[in-house]
Amino acid sequence: MKIRNNIIYGLIFILLFLTISIIFYKTTVNIAQPYGDFTERESMYYAPVIDTVYFGVISRYPSNVIYRGYQPIMDYLTKNTDYHFELLLSDSYDETVNQLVSGEAHAAFLGSYIYVQAHDLHGIICILKPLNENQEPFFRSVLITHPRTGIKSIKDLSGKRLALPSQQSFSGNWLPISLLDKNDISIDDLGAVQFFPFHQSVVYEVLRGNFDAGAVKDRVAQEYSDRGIDVFAYSDPIPGSPIVVPRDYDEAIVKAIMNALLAIDPADPEYSALIRDWDPEFAHGFVPAHNEDYNTIRDILRQFGENR
Amino acid sequence: MSVIHAIRSSLKLQIVLIIGGVITVLMMIISLGILVQWRSLIIQQQEENAQSIATAFSIPVLDALIFGEHTRIITGDLLESHINNFRKNVEGIKYISIVNDSQRIIAHSDLSLYNELITDETTVRVSRSESPMSSIFEDNQYGWVLETVVPLQIAGKRWGAAFIGFDAEPTRKKIRDLFYLLFAVTFFVTGSTIGVLYYLIDKIMSSLNDLVHEVDKIDLESDNAPALQPRKDEIGFLIRHFELMKERLVQSKHQLENAQRQIYQAEKLASIGRLASGVAHEVNNPLNGIRFCMYNIQRDISNREQTEQYLLLINEGINHIESVVKKLLGYARQQSRSYEPVDINKALHTVLGLLDYRIKQKKITINLNLDDQIDKIQADPNLMQEMLMNLILNSVDAIEHSGNITIHTLKTGDNKIVISIKDDGIGIPKENLKKIFDPFFTTKETGQGTGLGLSVTYGIVESHGGSIQVSSIPGEETEFSITLPMEEVA
Incomplete structure (x- = not known):
């Protein structure tokens, strides 16, 4: 009788243990889990509700490198102006100049040398030039x-x-x-x-x-x-690669671009975090650019031409 | 009900159930905690791996899309090739899907899905997330899938999203294996703990049972009772203290027996005192007769015939005195307890003989209805006389002027005898019935009784394995009934 009772109690214990274990098992191996909460961002490229400013870039780097370094600048401008900015890539330096001349591009990142040529030929105007890490408007x-x-x-x-x-x-x-x-x-x-x-x-x-x-x-x-x-x-130090606009530029756009980019203070932690992903050439701030700034290049060209 | 009853009646079962239950619950909680934590870590690790792989996959896809956009070249073939190569080199991928930002599939491991528009609300939403995300679900076609979506995006520029479905069955297997491992550990630890616990408690209970059995064997009557086996554990501690208690009990028993003996003797002497007037009368009457005979002999000493008759009378008187004194001495003698066959009817007659004077003095009629068939019982003859003396004296005292005392003896079918002594005296109030066997309880005036008579009687009956009952109707009658076994008390 005693042994029988002990067996019954043992069986009850095992049964209870197994029942709970089966419930745990079912719950444990069911690993289904939905996507967590996330911030859904409406793409600014598919639903622009404001005027789009196309920003040309000379083909100094591969397209993917340009996107990674320049797209954050476009995002910054879009966020801090009343315009939607979009990159306009090209296959050559000349193509970007042509995009400016034709009005396809409202502004562009040009090289210093191509700017001198474009200004002389098409009246392209420089508005900003980047600072280097020493806060000087030059590169080498x-x-x-x-x-x-x-x-x-x-x-x-x-x-x-x-x-x-x-x-x-x-x-x-x-x-x-x-x-x-x-x-x-x-x-x-x-x-x-x-x-x-x-x-x-x-x-x-x-x-x-x-x-x-x-x-x-x-x-x-x-x-x-x-x-x-x-x-x-x-x-020698060369004036930095300028941001340029065509001769018949839109004043409002130029003002918006200059205000937004001149406001950048790399020493300010808020901006330093913002420009971290920017192309390093433009990650130290901007100063206004003037055509005369690039006379250095013109002098070199002239000198080379004389020697040649 | 029987289970609950069994649990309530078994300390061992209660301990095993409570401690076993607590251990089981604790082990389950610990195992469950580990399981939940590890499960979470396994899933998190798999998700992180999946997102790393998906991110690695997305980089060349993104470059291909940028290249295609810039060069106006259709990149579909390039993407399909990349998908195929990736699936060949990375194990556990069930499907890969690349959608553009209009939620249209532009490349898929299942080419039949090319150019299909995604309409599922959740998929559309997650395809717009800004960071890699994962979900696990069971799919009818692919089974358990860990799906990771990684945005094809540079800063604010977005080309679409890549979905990679990884086989989640290995993850489930890891979790399943972990469950089995923890289940086995929990079951083994719990089972073995309860088993050990059961064994130890069983051992303790067994020791206690041994102790109980040994205790049952103890005979306080005998000083030669076997001592319990000494032990060094807690049970041994219990045994040692039990032995001490046993010694104290034996000592107390001896003291009690001595006290009882003294009480019996005191009560006996007290009852002798109460018999004294009757005894004096019994002795005085023959003495007067002897004095009368002596006087007549002295008056006519030469009358030999008369002298011889008076000497016979004197002898008869002396014999009577001798008989009375012998009875009194016999009653008063303090003897050690001894069990021998006792004829209760004869003992009754002896006691009645001692009380003869008081009975006649109070004009009490004795009605004897004795069963001649009763056998002698094994008892102490002195204690039996004392018991009967106390009860009959009690009845005599209860009758104030005249009355009846009816005495019955009877042999019952279960080998016992019943002695009934009933009087029609003053009776006992109902409230005193429960107290009359208490020591020193008396309703008599000071000097008339010790209050020990009935208490002693109760002790004698008890010590002979019998029982005593009393019933009374105040003012009408009182009856004491004593039942005694006929065989010797162990």
Whole structure:
């Protein structure tokens, strides 16, 4: 009787334990869970309710790089003006100038060299130029190499292969050639010279060993400084790549762009967080640009032309 | 009901149920806590993995879309190729879907879905989220799926979203394995704990049972009762204290017996005192006769025939005195208790003989209705006489002037004898009936009674394994009935 009772109690215990366990099992292995709460953002590109300002960009970088560095600037302008800003990419520097001239683009990021040409030919007007990390409105072109080449100075370039960015960029064209001239090296002394569409392409070619040296903007060289490139020459300070508008610009748009971008104070934590994802060239603020600022380039061009 | 009764009546079961229940509940809570925590971690880890993979997948997709947009090249083939390569190289992917920002499918691992418009409200909503998100659900076609959606977006520029469905069955298997492991651990720990608990309690209970059985064997009558086996644990502690208690009990018993003996003797002496007048009368009458005979002998001492007759009378008187004194001495003698066959009827006659004077003095009629068939009982003869003396004296005292005392003896069918002593005296008030066997309870005047008679009688009956009952109608009658077993009391 006692044993029977004990067996009954044991069975009751096991039954209870199993029942609870089965309930737990069913609950545990049912891992279904819906999507959590999230902020749904209506795309500004598919439902613009305000005037769209198309912002051209010269093809100094690949499209995806341009989107990653310039799209946040468009978002900032959209948020801080009464306009909706959208990037207008191009395949070449000239195409961006043409977009401005044709009215397709209301404003654009141009290079310093192409601006000088566009101003003289089409009356393109510069309105803003970026500051560098020292809060100066300049940039430099730099010559880069890989340590394996043994190049230490411009004089070592004799017989070496040189990679350059677009012929319509200051970095990729006139400045390095001018530097070569100053160091008594002619183009013919070089082993090879080739132009590439983007500054990044120049860096990759040097890293791959296809070319011994290259010329890029200082901000690009800085971006790849941890990939094993050496900078062995710097240009003089050059006025920064300007933001430009066409001759028949819309004053309201220009005012909106200038007000929004001049308000940026990189020292202010609110802005520093905001511009963190911007292209480094534009992540230190802006100052107003004037056509005369770019006379430095005109002087270099003139000098090169005289020497040539 | 029987289960509840069994639980209530078993301390062992109660302890096992309570402690076992608490352990079970605690183990289940702990296991459940671990299970919930680990389950959450497993799912979170799988979601993070899925989102990392989906993000890695989305980067070239995004570049392809930008490239396609910029170069006006149709990127569909490129995306399909990327999807296929990705599925080949990453295990556990059930489907991949790329939708544009108009919620139209522009690439899918199932090409039949190409260009379909997504209409499901939730899918449309999550395709617009700004960060990677995950959901787990059971799908009719793919089974358990961990679906991750990653936006194809750079800052505010959006091209669409990529949905990747990962096989969630391995995740479920991990959780299932974890459940089985915790279930086994819980069951084993709980079961073994309860088992050990049951064993220990059973051992304790067994020791207690042994103690109880040993206690049952203890005979306070015998000083040679076996001692319990000494132990070093708590049960041994209990046994040691029980032995001490037993010694105190034996000691108390001896003291009680001594006190009882003294009380019996005191009461006996008290009753002798009450018999004294009767005894004096019994002795005095023959003495007067002897004095008369002596006087007549002295007057005519030469009359030999007369002298011989008077000497016979003197001898008869001396014999009578000797008989009375012998009875009194026999009653008053303090003897150690001894059990021997006692004839109750004969004892009754002896006691009545001692009380003869007082009975006659009060003009009491004794009605004897004795059963000749009753056998002798095993009892202490002195205590039996004292018991009968106390009861008959009580009846005599209850009758003020004249009355009747009826005495019955009877043998019952269950080998017992019943002695009934009934008087038609003053009776006992109802409120005193419960007190009359208490020591020193008396309604008699000071000096007339000790209040110990009935108490002693009760003790004698009890010590002989019998019982005593009293019934009374105040002013009419009182009857004491004593039932005694005929065999020797163990």
